[in-house]
Amino acid sequence: xxxxxxxxxxxxxxxxxxxxxxxxxxxxxxxxxxxxxxxxxxxxxxxxxxxxxxxxxxxxxxxxxxxxxxxxxxxxxxxxxxxxxxxxxxxxxxxxxxxxxxxxxxxxxxxxxxxxxxxxxxxxxxxxxxxxxxxxxxxxxxxxxxxxxxxxxxxx
Numbered sequence: 001x002x003x004x005x006x007x008x009x010x011x012x013x014x015x016x017x018x019x020x021x022x023x024x025x026x027x028x029x030x031x032x033x034x035x036x037x038x039x040x041x042x043x044x045x046x047x048x049x050x051x052x053x054x055x056x057x058x059x060x061x062x063x064x065x066x067x068x069x070x071x072x073x074x075x076x077x078x079x080x081x082x083x084x085x086x087x088x089x090x091x092x093x094x095x096x097x098x099x100x101x102x103x104x105x106x107x108x109x110x111x112x113x114x115x116x117x118x119x120x121x122x123x124x125x126x127x128x129x130x131x132x133x134x135x136x137x138x139x140x141x142x143x144x145x146x147x148x149x150x151x152x153x154x155x156x
Contacts, residue, residue, distance in 0.1 A: 002045030015075045022121030033130035037138035046074040079117040088114035089148035104128040
């Protein structure tokens with residue numbers, strides 16, 4: 001569900017009441033653990049955590065007008081989604097995350113390449129997502145991104 005909200009606060013305000021508290025808590029945990037240099041904004045109709053153009057002027061290879069994104073959180077039709085490109089690009093980070101996940105929640109891991117879905121907002125492992133956000137500095141994410149995605153984009 002793509003939102004027309006212009007700010008993260010507006011995005012949360014427009015959410016259904018039964019998901020607002022979980023999204024607010026998830027957002028606070030991410031912001032508390034967001035490494036220096038990343039910024040919160042809106043991209044693709046979702047709350048995004050990005051490397052701003054002031055640090056990485058090249059932007060996102062699919063749309064260079066957008067800053068380089070690391071993570072997004074979104075209210076989808078049937079679930080709250082947490083997207084993290086680092087677990088998609090780094091097999092070691094994915095391995096760490098999948099090993100840690102059952103230690104933080106009894107919810108079955110419902111995951112795509114970079115998307116973790118929660119139909120029950122009460123089962124979100126907030127502290128784990130905070131820890132995940134601390135795992136990559138801006139410099140590390142840019143290096144990982146350039147190795148994993150920029151090379152592929154240039155060769156196509």
